[in-house]
Amino acid sequence: MSDWEPKIVSFLCNWCSYGAADLAGVGRMQYPPNIRIIRIPCTGRMSPKFALAALREGADGVWVSG
């Protein structure tokens, strides 16, 4: 086992997935702290450039949810 930990960037829709991430907190669900969330107003706002930029900045994965 290596010590490698992935870095994940997620783009979450303000109306659904971002709220779901809030609820996961309310429910005290535990998950690894490898993720950085960027709130967007709607996944319709998501641009491929954002995903590419995140990967270029060193992200190992990009997750868009909405």
Added chain:
Amino acid sequence: MVKQGKYEAALKIIMKDLPLPGVLGRICPHECEDACRRCDVDEPVAIRNLKRLAADQFDPRKIDIQCAPARDEKVAIIGSGPAGLSSAYHLARKGIKSTIYEALPEAGGMLRVGIPDHRLPRQILDNEIELITNLGVELRTNSPLGPDLSVEDLFNQGYKAVYLGLGAHKGINLGIPGEETTGVRQGVDFLREVNLTGKTDIGRKVAIIGGGNVAIDVARCAVRFGADEVQIIYRRTRKEMPAWEEEIQAAEDEGVKIAYLAAPQEVLVKKGLVCGLKCIKMELGEPDASGRRRPVPVKNSEYVVDIDQLIPAIGQRLDDSTIKNVTDLNFTKWGTIQVDPITFATDRDGLFAGGDMQTGPSVAIAAIAAGREAAESIIRYLDGQDMSAGRAPLTIENPVYKAIPENQSVNPRKHMPELAIEKRAGNFDEVELGYDEESGKAEAERCLNCGYCSECFQCVDVCLADAIIHDDKPLDKEIEVGSIILSPGFKPFDPSKFDIYGYSNFDNVITSMEMERILSATGPYQGHLLRPSDRKEPKKIAWLQCIGSRDNNRCDNGYCSSVCCMYAVKEAVIAKEHADYELDAAIFFMDMRTFGKDFERYYDNAREKEGVRFVRSRIHTIEEDPATKNLSMRYSDEKGNIIIEQFDLVVLSVGLEIPPEISELAANLEIELTQGNFSKTSAFEPVSTSRDGVFVCGAFQGPKDIPQSVVDASAAAAAAGEILSASRNTLTKVREKIPEINVTGDRPRIGVFVCKCGINIAGVIDVPGVRDYAATLPYVEYVDDNLYTCSQDTQDEMTEIIKTKNLNRVVVAACTPKTHEPLFQETLVNAGLNKYLFEMTNIRNQASWVHKNCPELATQKAKDLVRMAVTKVALMEPLEEAELQVTHTALVLGGGIAGMSSAKSLADQGYETHLVEQSSQLGGQALNLYKTINEENVQENLLALIDEINKSDKINLHLNSTITEVEGFVGNFKSTITTKAGDEQTQVIDYGIAVLATGAVPFLPQEYNYGNDPRIITSLELDKKFIADDPSLKEINSAAFIQCVGSREPDRPYCSRVCCTHSISNALELKKRNPDMNIYILYRDIRTYGEREYLYKEARERGIIFIRYSLDNKPEVSIKDGKLMLKVIDHVLDLPLLIEADLLTLATAIIPNKDEVLANFFKVAMNEDGFFIERHVKLGPSEFATDGVFLCGMAHYPKPIDEAIAQGKAAASRAVTLLSKETVNTSGTVAKTDPSMCSACGVCIAICPYSAPLFTEAGPFAGKAEINPVLCKGCGLCVASCRSGAIHLKGFDNDQIFAQIFALNEAA
């Protein structure tokens, strides 16, 4: 505290009021113990001894006593007894360092010279006087008042106030001959000598006169000094003796003789010395003023006692020789000082007094209380404040105590260990040795905690927000109102009175409310599904329905509580979700009542997909296996078989009931109640109580769930608004508008506020670390961390900081922007900043709460998130919100009972309303209904409502009309109304809000031979016969009803809610018309929710026969030889049953209109069944997600008249929140095109779901896209789709999101 061994904390609490804990823990007469409610069980808790234990275990001198900042004024205290010491202590705590003048060589007053050491060791008193002098109090002994020191001198020396606490040190004479002889001494003088010098001449045979503690003290001292005979002479019996029983007992143990019913008459003298005492025997006569029986001498009963010492101890009084002449100091007729009973101020300005000199001889605790009160007065006197304001004596009326458990076991108080009698002679060692820790804890355990809060004040220390105010007092206020809305709620039924369920005795029988807590993440097991007895995961759980509902035998709640079936199904499903193992969840019920919107679908899903077991049954008993704590449940199934099944956990689905205090409130308000104690209302005024102007909502109106409560609440607000519309906005305050500072072009100056959220964030994340990290980021000018950033005081602080630090951007790292962003934005506005110069980052819900096991990584994540937010906020620009005028006109679509109620409410609240009805008359489906469940005539009431609509000058009625176009948005809609009466006419109207009340229609069945025989009709057709008073109804001998026709079927999986009640009500009506009629109701579950259940009960009592059928075995209807025959499988006998009927009523479903065109007009959604989808199932039932569009009536879901009217009013109420505004603001986070970049491809126009982009028609950019900011919802779809990069989404623009991405990977 003592129970938990927290002696220091205990002392802190004691010493808030008492400076001498160890002293009082020994000598206090503990009257408090008489009030102890444990007296009702066995003996009071030994409160005094426990306080002593605290003082024994922790040195009171080490207690940190908080004192106010020192003040300059000087106060003199005369006397260092308990009154003087207490006033010095309390003055010191208030910042006044006083000087105590003590006449004797040692301080302590009567505590020193009146109480012998075997009761109060000198060291204890010394220590506790020391704790007072440690506060800066100066003590001058050997400083009596007299020629060298008068009260006047003290005032002249600059003392601003003087407190007199001289005590009562002068013994009272017996008034008998020979009293002046050598060998006769006052008890107090004797004790003073003993205490100050440690020796005295006691003689051989001592007689002591008196029955108080002084007499006993003297006697016990005399024994210790080696007197041969010590005798107390008391004129009454032991029962009347004022000395404490334990003291009398101890004296007797030590060899003191007590002669009761005897009084001295003469001291016999020989050679100038006492040689005897002539006494007379007494008997008890009539009670005197003190209530004790007066002793009366018995004639000729004189006798002589041989003594050489006589010590009278019949009382003490003030020695007033030094204060007799003080100006304006007055005395009472009893020779005590006259003071104000509340403030302890004498008639002389600045001179106060208390203790024995003011009360006459009394207990130390009274003197200590007097000293404390005087200290308060002195402070107020020095401050020039009213000394008596707010200081009325504390009276507690009707204290509320926890009931003493009936089975409370007897457990006498712990014995106080004492010095062995043989070890007492010749010394003054302390006799009462004090509890050890173990017996102290055991004694403390005896407390019944009857007062709920023990006032340990630990919560005050623990609450970081200082939210707990213990000495808060109730306040009476009078408010003038025009209307009252009652929403007092309900109480969950308490099942402990039912022994068959064992709730009180079995650990694993819980209520549904407790189950809710167990399933909650913030519950007792942090959301893990565990059972109480052993905290193990239950493998089998049973829910028992109708506990405290539908039950007239064991409790008086005959109604259905409406909500329990659904919540039990929900709990069962959630329990299964929580269990990562195979959980057997079973619901034991009579009828499954899932009649709410989408509830039936949930029930189907629970049964078929989740595998929840539903068992139609009656519960017999529950027994517990004492070893495993598992439960064995005995029940009978539908067929009557007795079954015994084992469960690990049993949940009682408790009902809703109105507690007595709410019934009492109703009685005070003169509100009538129903049979079930709910507020009485009518179907046509569902939120009006029996008293004008008083409205009701929520479960007090009838047992109901959240959506219905929210509907009622809005309706009650509308009802109040209707009668108060004239005074709208008369009591509102206009918010001061803070001018916005122009920050455009200014270098960013960012403030970062990191929230601890109590321990929610700070418990995991290193908040100061995040704060300090933020300070290193570019443009950050200010950082802070807050306990609760959202608290009002922090908001005020933030406003000031923004102003003083000239901040122009703000980041808050706290919880979620979804709930708190508007709050912080308001703070920015208050500080003069545009509210969009703000960014919030979520380090609670998305960091501390979800990474609690890795605090370091969570802290790192929080730093990253703060960095990303800082980078983004630097790029934020002030945004404008469009301000739109609101058109104060409403449009209501649908002239049924809900639409009419809504229109009428809007009109009554003063708003012009267009009511559009597609048919030629108002009334909707209610035109077909005969009566309500309360026997109210529907047609009469409906006509009255239609009449009011017609008469209203605010309502524009459009019959035979539909709308054919909708343009605009909230506050500014425009529609065309097309009327088809003769010629088609159109009218264009402007309106601010719309209410959709388009109703529903009855389902016309294909089954059960409907349409093939006039005897087979629908429920509404039967109502029509009632309305027409059809005489043939009386001729019917046998009538049958089939329920759920078209409802709860696979292709229509919802319950139509009203049909069970409707059929039962109609069946009863038929019985009324022909009592001999045989009536059969064929049903699947009877769903007479709320107080409709009474109808069901009445129907059964009247002999109406209920036969249950199942979906897979539906009744068969045939017509043979002109006979209408029904065949149904009897659910009890499991055999086919044949019924011949003269009339068959089909309770058919209610189906929605499914008006797709209308839904598109207003961009509102419909569910799978075709009912409109509300904004929020629970909290927004009467409005749409589309702003300015509202919903009511059966277009939302099938419902009876009362609920339709309530929702009509509710929709109006919600609409008025908009109509009452002059303007509405749109969001600033909208898209904007840069026309010079736009290639006019039209993609944005094609994809926008809100029709916001349009091609500009004229001007230099004609043909380019532009976006209407009012219609734009800020989703950004157009921005992402714009191939020219011409569209920017304000607040979420490319550069801002890229900034966040680029800030991701910076090495922190």
